[in-house]
Amino acid sequence: MKVLIVDDSPIIxxxxxxxxxANGHQVCGNAKNGKEGVTMxxxxxxxxxxxxxxxxxxxxLEAAKQIKGIDCHAKIIMFSAMGDEEIxxxxxxxxxxVFLKKPFDDYKIISAIAKII
Amino acid sequence: xxxxxARPFINSVKTILQQMTSIDVETEGDFQPExxxxxxxxxxxxxxxxxxxxxxxxxDMEPDLAVDIAGRLTNEAYSSPKEHMVLAAIxxxxxxxxxxxxxxxxxxxxxxLRLTPPVVFTGNKAIIxxxxxxxxxxxxxxxxxxxxVNIAFEGGA
Numbered sequence: 324m325k326v327l328i329v330d331d332s333p334i335i336x337x338x339x340x341x342x343x344x345a346n347g348h349q350v351c352g353n354a355k356n357g358k359e360g361v362t363m364x365x366x367x368x369x370x371x372x373x374x375x376x377x378x379x380x381x382x383x384l385e386a387a388k389q390i391k392g393i394d395c396h397a398k399i400i401m402f403s404a405m406g407d408e409e410i411x412x413x414x415x416x417x418x419x420x421v422f423l424k425k426p427f428d429d430y431k432i433i434s435a436i437a438k439i440i
Numbered sequence: 441x442x443x444x445x446a447r448p449f450i451n452s453v454k455t456i457l458q459q460m461t462s463i464d465v466e467t468e469g470d471f472q473p474e475x476x477x478x479x480x481x482x483x484x485x486x487x488x489x490x491x492x493x494x495x496x497x498x499x500d501m502e503p504d505l506a507v508d509i510a511g512r513l514t515n516e517a518y519s520s521p522k523e524h525m526v527l528a529a530i531x532x533x534x535x536x537x538x539x540x541x542x543x544x545x546x547x548x549x550x551x552x553l554r555l556t557p558p559v560v561f562t563g564n565k566a567i568i569x570x571x572x573x574x575x576x577x578x579x580x581x582x583x584x585x586x587x588x589v590n591i592a593f594e595g596g597a
Contacts, residue, residue, distance in 0.1 A: 404539020407546040
């Protein structure tokens with residue numbers, strides 16, 4: 324699968340990138356904020372997007388809304404350091420396929436992908 | 441401020457560092473009121489959060505600990521706490537710890553807390569002059585160096 328990672332932390336690009344690559348996926352792009360994520364989604368047509376919530380410029384919830392507006396079938400796994408019920412409900416309301424609370428390990432990441440393919 | 445508001449943060453420090461880096465954190469004593477400027481061990485990260493109350497989590501650590509955390513997170517070797525990936529690692533760890541503790545506080549007390557992106561800086565013996573809101577600190581040690589955890593809350597807590 325071609326995967327786009329959207330997170331302002333290069334650590335998350337590194338962590339997710341290693342797990343995805345080791346499991347046969349291709350990271351087609353790393354975006355640093357939601358705005359870049361929307362642009363890269365249009366340019367790269369990824370099969371799947373990993374999207375953080377708290378980011379500068381444009382947060383992940385707004386970026387996910389815009390991406391779903393462009394392609395309602397876009398597959399998005401959203402994650403955040405915060406995992407309370409309100410945030411999970413917000414993610415669900417915009418059609419997010421899977422919500423993960425950080426930290427995540429290999430198993431959580433691969434299980435999340437398995438849920439949506 | 442109530443120490444019970446600070447406890448979730450030290451619990452998260454221990455849990456997250458063990459889970460993500462296999463580093464064990466041992467506390468030295470209990471929380472103490474912090475009335476003075478903090479003299480940094482070398483690497484500091486601050487994250488603010490706000491909802492029905494406002495607060496701040498400050499993690500201050502020795503450079504060797506910061507380098508060790510970054511190395512374990514990324515499977516890369518670093519030699520200086522000033523390296524970009526080391527600072528990014530400490531920033532992300534602070535974000536995840538604050539998020540974990542705030543999730544607990546939101547689910548327990550309905551505080552509606554939300555995080556702002558963390559800031560991180562390095563400088564040996566830098567004096568951190570933080571806003572004078574009520575805060576508590578707890579000293580910790582790890583196999584790679586010392587860590588100080590400072591938590592502040594204001595407004596209703």
